[in-house]
Each structure stands twice: as C-alpha cells, then as structure tokens.
Amino acid sequence: MLAALWQKNQPLMLERLDLLDRASTHPELHEEAIAVAHKMAGTLGMFGFPEGTAIAREIELALEAGNRNISHLAARLRALLFPTR
Known part of the structure; x- marks a missing residue:
C-alpha cells in the first residue's frame, strides 16, 4: 500500500524537485521553494526516506538563511x- 502511494506521488515529488532546481537561479521562487522543502521534509519520512527528510530540511534551512546555493542538495535529494533517473 505504501509503495502504491509513493508511486502515485512520484510526479508531484519530481515537480517539487524541479522547482528546487530552478530556485537556485530564480529568486522569485525563493518563498515557494522554502514551502516545497518544508513539505518534502514532512512527508519523505513517511515514505521510508529519513535521509530525504534530512536533506529537505537542510534545503529549507539554507533557503530560510538566504542561501540560494542549494543545487548540490537538490541533486542529492533527487x-x-x-x-535510476
């Protein structure tokens, strides 16, 4: 059941990762990226990705501190x- 739920949510997670990638170079996405990172930090543990939760939280904290250089963190999360992608 959890695997099916993860499968269903993969497109949303990919959209969120894409937004985090773009946020590094598009300051207008800063606030949305903080919200996305926060949502990911809150849900990835449920899907069995505690390390993903930690990385998403690290992204959220970096963005809140004004650091837009998150591309390496977004790449790790992806x-x-x-x-396999």
Missing part, C-alpha cells in the same frame, strides 16, 4: 529518491 539521486536518493530517483536513483
């Missing part, structure tokens, strides 16, 4: 969640 590789963790979608290792």
Whole structure:
C-alpha cells in the first residue's frame, strides 16, 4: 500500500524537485521553494526516506538563511529518491 502511494506521488515529488532546481537561479521562487522543502521534509519520512527528510530540511534551512546555493542538495535529494533517473 505504501509503495502504491509513493508511486502515485512520484510526479508531484519530481515537480517539487524541479522547482528546487530552478530556485537556485530564480529568486522569485525563493518563498515557494522554502514551502516545497518544508513539505518534502514532512512527508519523505513517511515514505521510508529519513535521509530525504534530512536533506529537505537542510534545503529549507539554507533557503530560510538566504542561501540560494542549494543545487548540490537538490541533486542529492533527487539521486536518493530517483536513483535510476
């Protein structure tokens, strides 16, 4: 059941990862990226990705501190969640 729920939510997670990627170079996405990172931090543990929760929280904290250089963190999160892509 959890696997089916993860499968259903993968497109949303990919959209969120794409937004985090774009936020590094598009300041107008800053606030939305904070919200996205917060949502991901809150849900990834439920899907069995505690490391994903930690990375998403790290992204959220970096953005809240004004650091937009999160592309390396977003790449780590993408590789963790979608290792075959």
